[in-house]
């Protein structure tokens with residue numbers, strides 16, 4: 001589960017007295033037991049971050065500044081910060097059944113992608129594909145990506161385009177839809193938890209996004225949202241959008257909610273924070289919230305047929 005020996009050795013090496021723990025939502029319930037164990041073994045004071053945590057971009061800077069070292073669980077390193085130790089978390093669920101289900105849906109040359117939770121299964125996925133006569137292609141991503149083949153919800157740079165099909169191994173729709181829209185290559189999603197595989201369909205999400213964009217076409221007053229989480233800040237992009245929008249205000253928001261958006265009395269927003277927010281939370285918002293890509297389309301800076309999910313790219 002957690003590499004407690006590594007945690008103890010980091011604490012000892014840094015002579016830490018106060019230690020922070022930060023978990024994504026799915027792991028938070030394990031926090032108290034881990035905190036007790038660390039306190040008992042290392043003789044330190046442990047503080048758990050109780051705020052939401054959605055990704056490696058989302059380091060609790062307040063807690064980090066309060067402790068000698070902050071352990072951030074569940075995500076691979078995205079930011080360079082000596083005070084934060086990223087502790088990856090892997091699902092050991094077997095991928096074989098799902099990948100075998102995917103085989104009839106795949107072409108010959110197959111791009112292989114997954115999230116960090118299943119990254120240790122990549123050699124096995126490649127072996128299954130090769131045994132079935134496929135040619136797996138695993139590519140490194142940019143500087144925000146730790147492992148070849150790894151995806152983030154905001155970064156599909158490890159997805160190859162020179163393939164017949166892309167295999168995504170993992171759960172949920174967001175990553176495989178994002179890959180398909182970024183690469184224009186058909187994506188097959190194989191879910192290790194259900195053992196099922198399916199062809200990804202982006203029609204519905206594209207219709208939904210076009211509808212949001214259409215509502216924003218007549219907006220006169222714009223709000224441009226700047227993220228406060230360290231790995232989501234894109235100030236230069238926000239300034240460029242403000243200049244294009246005309247009547248626009250820049251607004252910082254740490255956690256976006258419908259109530260916070262209503263307060264500023266603007267007709268539409270462009271969100272430069274985590275690209276998932278505008279898309280996943282669309283039904284909660286009372287005003288259109290566009291991604292920067294969508295804003296560029298309605299302003300004629302990009303073609304409508306080039307609609308894709310927003311990405312936060314590295315170097």
Ligand code: SF4
Pocket residue numbers: 054055056057058152153154155231232273274275276312
């Ligand atoms: S910006 Fe969003 S998708 Fe990217 S790492 Fe952060 S939470 Fe994940």
